[in-house]
Amino acid sequence: MSNTLKNLTLKVWRQSGPQANGAFETHVIDEITDEASFLEMIDILNERLIDEGREAVVFDHDCREGICGTCSLMINGQAHGPERGTATCQLHMRKFSSGDTIVIEPWRASAFPIIRDLMVDRSAFDRIVEAGGYITAATGGAPDANLIPVPKPVADAAMDAAQCIGCGACVAACPNGAANLFTAAKITHLNLLPQGQAERFKRTEDMVETMDAHFGSCTNHGECEAACPKEISIDVIALMNADYRKAKTKNRKQLALK
Amino acid sequence: MSTTLDSKIPDGPVGDKWDNFKANEKLVNPANKRKFKIIVVGTGLAGASAAATLAELGYQVDAFTFHDSPRRAHSIAAQGGINAAKNYRGDGDSVHRLFYDTIKGGDFRSREANVHRLAQVSVNIIDQMVAQGVPFAREYGGMLDNRSFGGAQVSRTFYARGQTGQQLLLGAYQQLARQIGIGGVRLFNRTEFVDVVVVDGRCAGIVVRDLMTGEISSHSAHAVVLATGGYGNAFFLSTNAMACNVTAAWRAHKRGAFFANPCYTQIHPTCIPQSDDFQSKLTLMSESLRNDGRVWVPKVAGDSRAPHLIPEDERDYYLERLYPSFGNLAPRDISSRAAKRAVDAGQGVGPKQNGVYLDFAEAISRLGKATVAERYGNLFDMYERITGENPYDVPMRIYPASHYTMGGLWVDYELMTTIPGLYAAGEANFSDHGANRLGASALMQGLADGYFVLPYTISNYLAGWLNKSVPDTSHPEFSKVEHEARDRYHRFASVGGTRSPDWFHRELGKIIWDYCGMERTEAGLEKALGEIPALYEEFKKDLRVTGGTDGLNQTLEKAGRVEDFFELGMLMCRDALDRKESCGGHFRAEYQTEEGEALRDDENFAHVAAWESTGDPMAPQRHVEELVYEEVHFQTRSYK
Secondary structure, three states, rough: OOEEEEEEEEEEEOOOOOOOOOOOEEEEEEEOOOOOEEHHHHHHHHHHHHHOOOOOOOOOOOOOOOOOOOOEEEEEEEEEOOOOOOOOHOOOOOOOOOEEEEEEEEOOOOOEEEOOEEHHHHHHHHHHHHHHOOOOOOOOOOOOOOOOOHHHHHHHHHHHHHOOOOOOHHHHOOOOOHHHHHHHHHHHHHOOEEEEEEEEHHHHHHHHHHHHHHOOOOOOHHHHHOOOOOOOOOOOHHHHHHHHEEEEEEHHHHHOOO | OEEEOOOOOOOOOOOOHHHHHHHOOOOOHHHOOOOOOOOOOOOOHHHHHHHHHHHHHOOEEEEEEEEEOOOOHHHOOOOOOOOOOOOOOOOOHHHHHHHHHHHHHHOOOOOOHHHHHHHHHHHHHHHHHHHHHOOOOEEEOOOOOOOOOOOOOOOOOOOOOOOOOHHHHHHHHHHHHHHHOOEEEEEEEOOOEEEEEOOOOEEEEEEEEEEOOOOEEEEEEEEEEOOOOOOOOOHHHHHHOEEEEEEEEHHHHOOOOOOEEEOEEEEEEEOOOOOOOOOOOEEEHHHHHHEEEEEEEEEOOOOOOEEEEEEEHEEEEEHHHHHHOOOOHOOOOHHHHHHHHHHHHHHOOOOOOOOOEOOOOHHHHHHHHHHHHHHHHHHHHHHHHHHOOOOOOOEEEEEEEEEOOEEOOOOOOOOOOOOOOOOEEEEHHHHOOOOOOOOOOOHHHHHHHHHHHHHHHHHHHHHHHHHOOOOOOOOHHHHHHHHHHHHHHHHHHHOOOOOOOOHHHHHHHHHHHHHHHOOOOHHHHHHHHHHHHHHHHHHHHHHHOOOOOOOHHHHHHHHHHHHHHHHHHHHHHHHHHHHHOOOEEEEEOOEEEEOOOOOOOHHHOEEEEEEOOOOOOOOOOOOOEOOOOOOOOOOOOOOO
């Protein structure tokens, strides 16, 4: 049954552009049902701001089902807020209490520059995938799907990694702003599968080095796993590191054979 | 009414048409492909797969998305699976059976030749996606697993847990990313399509708005593909993502592309009911839940007792009662209407009495909690996150919601709209699902169009333009369209009224839902056709958009999308009014059997209604494409 939360204080980050100085703006929500989602609370705030003739708070969001990875938000210093394994769009107000102060910030990482208010630029993630996060298989001429048997445990492990929604919470939660969980999830998905073997080491080298060019380095804090809305395990980082080491020798051998 | 549409269906028996087309189409040789520029708008399944494949063939491709990354497109949210006529189960499936099921599921309102082609290429999709590394569910021997889905008697649905759409989209995105990385595709992200530019009767390019800077700019091309999704958000509340909109299709319509069957909308029966007045969207609960959940409402209207206090003999398991042979697995349109009737009769449950129960108590006692958790655990968790109720203890509450739109831009067999050089793919076109789409067929169609249809059909058009000059963006028509776009945004920003775009969208959605939703009547549609223009007038006078037209302004973006929904809403109601029959998702209360089932009129309405814009959204021109059935015969759909 629904309850009403009263007297919530929101401290929302406002910043007019990438180069501008930002600041917290305080708003009080007098009353809201706990059935509302967190983003619906921001919708309500925005309706009120427009009513007052002010500009709405800019934030990224789309599917509101926890799958597209568009939403972000540091909520009280936690990426995607207090509920484990839950993206901001699936967070509901029943996780908060009357009288709470809620601090809402954008992802903070040097590789994700702030565009405006709560919106950041995550295109560095796309650069990593463009560097090798694929299996080269041009359309047409693929063999029958069942010609490539994939053992169930392998398919399941690949799927565990492939669930990544690319939201960037791992980077935002990391004290170093590292993208190792994101990169390793994609590498693990593809490197585990038989279809991914031909490009395995080239892929790993290219993706890791593109990652390093944009993001900070991993020092095994494990904050990324705790923040991940899909609860992807940091085991994938170990698998990536192992393949990267192998890549450095294998690729060298292949070059020497030329 | 006139019949001027040439659907360009190839000759021969329906099973040979696609081969005949491929045998006779014009090709562009590899060295010449790089002379052609193709614009693809939208990067969902259809757009990403088309852009990647066209670039692999050697065409210059520019891809546009209003998202920050191509991977955000709403194809990602599809849960259940993708159909393909692989017959890996050996259970009697075939291309012909998938073709037939799709025609029947669409209530005999789709084009035979297109549907047959879809069934043919479905098998290639699975091969292609597996080669790309999509982690489909496997059996212990390593072979692909299948599940069954509504409207079919075979198991032909391939899946990746409850995230099939995500895995397929990421597969197509990765293929697109590869092309972006090696320079085959130029990507314009956070860039919204604004208008189509037509010069000398052919599509010459598009005008777009950079969402970050507000800059309006022109892009010319030899051909343009719109893969911009459906218009389910016309209802405001739907399972679509917040940004899904009709703008690209609608702007093309206003420039001359016919819009087909706008009244064919799919209302999905199992969504979580609305819980408050400012709710922003509805969430789908996978149809697979109906395999074990039992749908019921209290027999007595207004019974507000907690569900466990209502004894068995005071419950109405209405689907099992009305459709004994399909029971809780009756197709989407039929289940949705039955739920609506129960709620309209006052038997609705929950705090707002706006849902029906989907009860797992019987399944839990039969299978044990562990088995139920294994099958549906992630869905139960999602339900609990959203509602705060635990479905292991309390029955779920569900209600139908707008989910998919079968209508869309009219296209011929080659997926070209009535504007030469302008193509529509995926949910944005109307072509394959008739009046109702079967589960797990949307992913199939998006990928079929992008991977295996467009790359063939587009060369048939482009070959004729080899070494001929086409207008570039210096042509005055481009600057004219740019000016119109700028004026439009300035108009929104300068109304200075009192209501936000969202407020208007919500009010508009209520009208469309009430009168052009699950059940339509002549009187209701007439009423809507009075109320929508009145609200639209208010929108023009009382809209408030804060912030300017330069730079990032999400309120301004929303205003443009809502305006297009207004005009579309009028066309949806007009189309529903003129289609004096019930078929699939279009249920007119006047046309039903004694048992309350849809009553088709094959004599007068076995056709596609394709609407031409006249400039006045209240007075569009209706054209007709007759549907000729050579292979299948009309039947009454029965699920009793």
